[in-house]
Amino acid sequence: MDETITMQVTRYRPDKTTQPVPVDYQVPLRKEWTVLDGLNHIKATRDETLSFRWSCRMGICGSCGMNVDGEPRLTCGTFLSDYAPGPVRVEPLANFPIVKDLIVDLSDFMEKLPRVKPWIIRDDDVTEIDGEYLQTPEELDAYKQFSMCINCMLCYAACPVYGLDPDFVGPAAIALAERYDLDSRDHGSRERLDVLIERDGVWGCTFVGECTKVCPKHVDPAGAIQRYKLKAAQESVKAVLLPKAWRRTKGRR
Amino acid sequence: MSTSVTRVPSYQRRMSVFWWVHKRSYFLFVMRELSSLFVAWFVVYLLMFIAAVGGGAEKYDAFLDRASSPLFLVVNAVALAFLVLHTITWFALTPQAMVLNLGGRRVPGVLIVAAQYVGLAAVSAFIYWLVVLA
DSSP states (O other), X not given: OOOEEEEEEEEXXXXXXXXXXXXXXXXXXXXXOBHHHHHHHHHHHTOTTOOOOOOOSSSSSOOOEEEETTEEEEGGGOBGGGGTTOOEXXXXXXXXXXXXXXXXXXXXXXXXXGGGOOSOOOSSOOOGGGOOOOOOXXXXXXXXXXXXXXXXXXXXXXXXXXXXXXXXXXXXXXXXXXHHHTOTTOOOHHHHHHHHTSTTTGGGOOOOOHHHHHOTTOOOHHHHHHHHHHHHHHHHHHHHHSOHHHHHHHHOO | OOOOOOOOOOBOOOOOTTTTTSSHHHHHXXXXXXXXXXXXXXXXXXXXXXXXXXXXXXXXXXXXXXXXSXXXXXXXXXXXXXXXXXXXXXXXXXHHHOXXXXXXXXXXXXXXXXXXXXXXXXXXXXXXXXXXXX
């Protein structure tokens, strides 16, 4: 018989239980099996009602984020053999409300993301019809790292500030704001700063640094937030020291 | 701009008061935050010291007596440990917050950290010279 490992999976069935409960499942322990493979095995052979999100199986789509042994991970890139002999705990992403089993409600992030205006803002009427915006490799490098975010929400699950204060805008949203701020085609940094300079913006962050550690795409949201704090502080000093007209023109890039 | 997001019924979880005890990185973070109190204590201690020096020989001797009491020694030893933690952790975090570009290339983080230790050593050497040697 094959070697097995126990997966302790959080089940929450609002129609049956009032709170989430861990349920043990034995699954085959195979070298090439990920936690997601284990969940699919349970769904296929043990309980078809087990609910979880997944799609690409290759760390691109960002759907299959869960807490594995307490750490936020993409389950498609997390191997069961690394947790042998087990048991391995599989829980819904921390800090988010649970809808069913391993599915969490991400609507809080969906509300916050547009607030930081993560798109290119121009202060002229130039559109793509007028031609391309050319960028040098250096200009691309300036923001490329922050553009790798796949919205998997692992950073929110790792962030105790977000867990304690759900009003905090959060790591991914700020990293995405930074991504557009650093883009040479964008003129919207002033508008984003107006949002992020508020109490629930960058100043909520206490630099725990876990968001960067768990990021599967090496985006470094913690770095983005600290750089934003510097920008916010510089703007506050400017606001006190400089005449209004000068501030406005210099606020844009 | 307005966004409309459909809310679904869900189970809300609460973070435990001891969320920081179970994970090493969270524990270190909370200790780093706590270390700020001890930094503040050393500032107060330094101000007390300066006041004693300014107050003449009698006050200075009284301050030294108080400073060598077991309570002060223990508090200062603990404070020193936290100060070392404070220094090491913040120095280590600096490159993440500070992006330095020289000649079009980003200065590696290890150089920024090393520069801080060199700065710390230089300031310490100057203070040692000022207080002990000069």
